[in-house]
Amino acid sequence: MNEANSGCVTTSHQPSAYFSCKGCWLAEVCKRHAVPDTDLKWLRLNTATRHPQRGAAIYRSGDRFHSVFVVKCGTCKSLAISSRGQEKIVAFHLPGEMFGLLGITNGDYPYDAIAVEDSEICAIRYADLAAICGKNLEWQRGLFRIMSYAIASHEELMDQLGSLSAEAKIILWLDNLSDRYAHSGCAADELPLPMTRVEIGNYLGLAHETVTRIFGRLQKANLVQLTECGIQLKDRAKLLKRATADTSDCEKRTSTMT
Amino acid sequence: MNEANSGCVTTSHQPSAYFSCKGCWLAEVCKRHAVPDTDLKWLRLNTATRHPQRGAAIYRSGDRFHSVFVVKCGTCKSLAISSRGQEKIVAFHLPGEMFGLLGITNGDYPYDAIAVEDSEICAIRYADLAAICGKNLEWQRGLFRIMSYAIASHEELMDQLGSLSAEAKIILWLDNLSDRYAHSGCAADELPLPMTRVEIGNYLGLAHETVTRIFGRLQKANLVQLTECGIQLKDRAKLLKRATADTSDCEKRTSTMT
């Protein structure tokens, strides 16, 4: 079970997941609220695309906040860097997801945003968004919802992770990934894992050896299958039951946000 | 060191911290953006005050979202309740702080909000807020900032807590509390602790015995002093250094948000 992931991350110059506009949070707002074409056109005109390579920064902590970003394909991470250079990953951003929102708070981005693999990123100027929101209350409400959701869905996961065993952390994280990949149209049980074990461990607060061991344990239990560049969930229900059987067992609320 | 907190919570019918409008996030927006008096008056008219007793619910998970809330005095908690009735505290809400914002996402409150002690809560109808925001772009931006801050400041703490030792978790949490109490005008080194050890442990993902032990350990090291209904931070700098010395040591970004 070693052949699976080795080196995959460094060699693949193909992003692990692609994304068409149908998964974009903003696109959803457009459709739902029937934004006038003029506004939409304007928004499109003010949108720029970037192509960061693996390890490249989209922005750095402290940079002046000007835009929010949507992952078109690939994967990014937000990380906090300590005074001594140690970094802590606070979020992974999957195709279709928005990031950089927290810069609204005080005008600076609070985290570094780094490409986990070669990616394609859509940049949207916040001034444009705000202006549209001013002209259209539905958009305003829509953006509130996006912000609230984008931040909250992550928060709910983090809330749980503090109290759980290493195995439960990993299972809930996989389940969370599954939901999120499904949202952008990917198969919910065939997850790309473009990030390294070290990155996963960093994010979940586990040693990377523990991540490896638990992946192995779950595979031995026939609940998952490690694949070339990702992981296949063979029985999501059973996985979840295993995670919530012994410990705290908080319901996933993310799933109720249909 | 036992005499300190015993029974204090159940007996005190005096909230642990009071709050005048000067600490309110909304008040801050008003002042900063010089909201027209008419709007302010209208906002005041549509504001109701509640007086939940210890253990009483302000709202329950799944209730229809209609208002956001500001703690005037006392303390509340947001909690997720699992299918088997187990609860996980996801946030404490201190005087001056807003909660209930996450209800924006899908129109229902995602968590239960419960008074940790007898409290006084200000309810503000979201429809009113949104209407004001529609009339005033500065308010819109202000509300975005409040939302972003309210959610993000908590998120930053939670992000750290996943990776840290029990002692570091508690120290960072105390430091976070200190910042937040200071914002509403309380002394930054004389913290009320109206919640029980069990609640603290639940929130931080620790056994309540561990909370007790670490409080004791820090007191023995002369870094804190347990008081009648709270805790005194005797050397905040040294405390922080102790928390960040060995482990990951991520900078507190909250403090940079002046």
Add this chain to the structure above:
DNA sequence: CGCCTAATTGATTAGAATCAAGCTTTGTGG
């Protein structure tokens, strides 16, 4: 007064970190 909740303290145990090698793949340079 006696029950209940909260806090504390001690003894034991389990889970995950740490330390220490290997192994594989990829990329580089002679």
Add this chain to the structure above:
DNA sequence: CCACAAAGCTTGATTCTAATCAATTAGGCG
């Protein structure tokens, strides 16, 4: 083209932190 270095992943042995189990104390309230 091959040797070698660097990353990433896996596995095993050991250590240590914090959970669990168990018992005691102290107030508050009926």
